[in-house]
Amino acid sequence: MPENSLEDLLTTDELVDQLTSESMAGRMVLLVGADPEAVSERLGLSVEKLIDFGVELLRFDALQFHTADSLLAELADVLGIDSEHVMVGLKVRGQTGNPLLMVVDNAECLAADARALLRALATQTESGLGVIFGGEPDAEPALLDAGVPLSLVLESAEVAAFEAPPSAASDMPAQRRPPWAGLMIPWRHLAAVAGLLLLVLLFWPDNGATPPEHDVRELSLPEAPPEPVTTESAPSQSLPVAPEQEPVAMAAVEEFAPGPPVVAPEPKTQAPKPEPPVKSVPAPKPTPVPPAQPVNRTPALTGMAAELAYRNEDWLLAQQAGRWMLQVAAASSEDAARAMLDRLGRERSAYYRARRNGKVVFVVLAGSWASRDLALAGRDGLAAEFRQLGPFPREMRAIHSEIIAVR
Numbered sequence: 001m002p003e004n005s006l007e008d009l010l011t012t013d014e015l016v017d018q019l020t021s022e023s024m025a026g027r028m029v030l031l032v033g034a035d036p037e038a039v040s041e042r043l044g045l046s047v048e049k050l051i052d053f054g055v056e057l058l059r060f061d062a063l064q065f066h067t068a069d070s071l072l073a074e075l076a077d078v079l080g081i082d083s084e085h086v087m088v089g090l091k092v093r094g095q096t097g098n099p100l101l102m103v104v105d106n107a108e109c110l111a112a113d114a115r116a117l118l119r120a121l122a123t124q125t126e127s128g129l130g131v132i133f134g135g136e137p138d139a140e141p142a143l144l145d146a147g148v149p150l151s152l153v154l155e156s157a158e159v160a161a162f163e164a165p166p167s168a169a170s171d172m173p174a175q176r177r178p179p180w181a182g183l184m185i186p187w188r189h190l191a192a193v194a195g196l197l198l199l200v201l202l203f204w205p206d207n208g209a210t211p212p213e214h215d216v217r218e219l220s221l222p223e224a225p226p227e228p229v230t231t232e233s234a235p236s237q238s239l240p241v242a243p244e245q246e247p248v249a250m251a252a253v254e255e256f257a258p259g260p261p262v263v264a265p266e267p268k269t270q271a272p273k274p275e276p277p278v279k280s281v282p283a284p285k286p287t288p289v290p291p292a293q294p295v296n297r298t299p300a301l302t303g304m305a306a307e308l309a310y311r312n313e314d315w316l317l318a319q320q321a322g323r324w325m326l327q328v329a330a331a332s333s334e335d336a337a338r339a340m341l342d343r344l345g346r347e348r349s350a351y352y353r354a355r356r357n358g359k360v361v362f363v364v365l366a367g368s369w370a371s372r373d374l375a376l377a378g379r380d381g382l383a384a385e386f387r388q389l390g391p392f393p394r395e396m397r398a399i400h401s402e403i404i405a406v407r
Contacts, residue, residue: 018152018154024055024101028131029152032137057101058075060102061105066110089389091128092327092390093128099129099130100128103131107139108139110142112146115143325366327392329389329391372395379393
């Protein structure tokens with residue numbers, strides 16, 4: 001594989017992005033550098049970013065564990081299955097697009113059997129394992145000679161950023177080399193500083209220079225004519241006077257002579273007629289209210305699933321998005337998926353239709369649980385035949401998205 005030349009173009013953040021994106025896609029990448037501390041630092045940044053994504057991750061140092069047996073034992077421990085079923089468990093992870101990720105430091109120290117195991121896992125698990133290797137430059141030929149398919153090889157930026165090209169001085173014996181042999185000179189930085197100084201000298205304003213004298217001429221302007229002064233005061237503005245109102249003529253008051261008082265006749269009072277008695281109307285009898293029926297919050301199943309009580313897509317879509325399930329397997333037919341639900345328990349399992357590599361499969365789930373930790377603890381309660389398949393937790397939100405995409 002030709003040596004990658006992106007070290008002069010990629011920053012540290014871009015380098016970490018390349019490593020994490022390739023590994024999350026189930027591929028194997030390599031970061032090399034002559035400075036082991038710089039390589040380990042970038043591997044640590046990649047681990048922090050992968051942890052932020054919430055993926056399952058295994059950190060592996062080849063200085064301590066470098067054989068195939070130790071590598072296989074670590075993988076089995078993370079998957080929660082036996083060592084002989086690691087290949088099957090990683091293949092299921094690859095089919096569901098949820099690869100297990102691993103970061104291997106000091107990759108040049110891996111034994112030959114460990115490199116052969118990694119080659120088999122990369123080619124037979126359908127992208128179920130993503131690996132970020134880190135090490136010295138001799139780690140690249142060691143992995144490629146073992147057949148490990150590296151999708152990308154990057155070099156640490158600090159190692160080659162300001163390194164001077166090799167010269168004849170490097171071939172001289174140590175006692176004959178001049179003191180400046182092998183000195184790394186930052187030519188690009190020096191050129192940038194020189195250019196900046198040149199711009200400052202050209203465009204910086206000269207505050208000490210005297211401005212050129214200008215010919216100043218006085219122009220005579222015409223005098224304004226004097227304003228005439230008048231001694232008359234401005235006419236006073238008088239308010240309009242309302243016209244006088246004429247006195248209102250009072251009407252003459254006629255006087256009448258007092259006469260005998262007039263006595264008004266007393267009105268005749270009539271006895272009130274008795275009102276007919278009001279008949280009492282009996283109050284209507286209250287209509288009995290039927291007792292409230294309990295609300296069935298479990299969604300009704302339809303079709304054959306309702307008759308056989310199998311939980312399928314309708315039941316899964318009705319669950320809360322924050323709950324967790326254990327993905328047990330992917331069956332090739334609906335009858336095979338229902339047979340697995342019979343062994344898991346219909347009230348503790350479900351299945352749904354999905355697509356894997358262009359084929360229709362039926363994903364079998366167990367659960368559900370309120371959190372990911374409870375789902376991992378519930379994995380121990382499954383039968384041995386299902387534990388050997390390497391079930392892993394999945395959030396209901398991701399399951400909803402996959403069901404909607406297929407529909």
